[in-house]
Amino acid sequence: MTDGLATDWLARAAELDAADPLAAFTDRFEESPGLVAYFDGNSLGRPVRGTAAELARFVEQEWGTRLIRGWDQAWMRWPEETGDLVAAAALGAAPGQTVVADSTTVLLYKMLRALADGQVADDPARTQIVLDTDNFPTDRYVAEGVAAERGMELVWIEADPASGVSIEQVAQVVGERTAVVLLSHVAYRSGYLADAPAITQLAHQHGALVLWDLCHSAGSVPMALDEWGVDAAVGCTYKYLNGGPGSPAFAYLASRHHGILQQPIQGWMGRRDPFLMAAGYRPAEGIRSLVSGTPPIVGMVPLRLSLEQLAQAGIEAVRAKSLALTELAWQIVESWSPDLGVDIASPRDHAHRGGHITIRRHDFADVNARLWEQGVIPDFRSPDGLRLGLAPLSTSFSEVVTGLQRVRSHLT
Ligand SMILES: *Cc1c(COP(=O)(O)O)cnc(C)c1O
Helix, strand or coil, X not given: CCHHHHHHXXXXXXXXXXXXXXXXXXXXXXXXXXXXXXXXXXXXXXXXXXXXXXXXXXXXXXXXXXXXXXXXXXXXXXXXXXXXXXXHHHHCCCCCCEEEEXXXXXXXXXXXXXXXXXXXXXXXXCCEEEEECCCCHHHHHXXXXXXXXXXXXXXXECCCCCCCCCHHHHHHHCCCCEEEEEEECECCCCCEECCHHHHHHHHHHCCCEEEXXXXXXXXXXXXXXXXXXXXXXXXXXXXXXXXXXXCCEEEEECHHHCCCCCCCCXXXXXXXXXXXXXXXXXECCHHHHHCCCCCCCHHHHHHHHHHHHHHHHCHHHHHHXXXXXXXXXXXXXXXXXXXXXXXXXXXXXXXXECCEEEEECCCXXXXXXXXXXXXXXXXXXXXXXXXXXXXXXXXXXXXXXXXXXXXXXXXX
16 A cells, blocks of 8 residues: 555564574575465474475385384384473473374373363362363363263353453362363464463462463473473474474373373373283373374474474574564554454463464455465464464564565455
8 A cells, every 4th residue: 555654664574584583594494385475384384494305314214224123213212202302392391291192182182081080080079171162172172072971061261262361260260179271371363372370370279280282382482381380281283393284292291190190092002011912001101101002203203303493493582583573463464544444353462472463354264365375374263363373483574574465455
């Protein structure tokens, strides 16, 4: 619309790029032909440069050469080893409490059942699972299933889809009947960052355990799971952790619960001495007992590469850039005429902002489709949200401006 304004934003972005200590990382991703601006790193991270070569090397030199010996030589320990890499780079958790295995959904089920069963065994009156209406669908569905299976009750917090679950809302429902509180650290729709340490502490004061879904915060927001006293957490690795489509998820279980809480999918790979093929299930020691079947080794190859990159960049620097990126996007959208009818449906204050912001307008489903054809890739969330997920390692400030100028060009 106004060239003057557009030029200002590009100049501002160029300054921000020049001063960005993580700028060099934007070149460390595989080429994506036709890409103009990628605003969906919160849904599917881009492949780190070298991923294709690393996969080829794995096939030729490990799978192809070691063959079945690979299990004994290395792969058997990958769930715990890769879990420790995730814990160190992204979770603020000491080794030995995290595994990589299964999908987020399956791990959610395993962890929620483990926590709920442990609580009911201690105190049969603790039959409630607290969760919120705007949590990611899979979390709600898994909780419905666990409640039905165990005769438990779901207690719903009505979350505002433009913000998220507040500590006051949790305080209203948590009590002596609460077994588990299940919440997302960063809301998938609004990007609201929950106060995980305070909510965890509050739940504990009432004797409840907390299961955090970290899908939208892992690799984006710094965490200190051990220090916060978190009981359990799960998250996916294909969003900000760039593990690739369907890469396996991670689960964290604080060491104080090991050997006490037991997950329900008793498979041979989580058994003590699996190759004895012995009668009866006896859980392996420590975090290994969270594993059920044969670990998805090939799916961990890109993730292990990308975790090296996150560790090099440092999660604090990632967070600082993340806030600067969403702040720039926020200011650009705010500068648009109110007549365009675009609202921002995300938290304004940085203390409650995760890695993405969502803007709303009635026709964003159509706009999103047209943007994808042009290589500008946000995503659409029903009913009217356009999510701008700005992955700090792969996104430049200039890309934010260019992409938003294209969004603006579709609004009349
Ligand atoms: C992406 C996401 C999931 C995905 O679960 P999958 O089993 O990997 O499909 C779950 N929870 C949240 C909050 C998510 O953002």
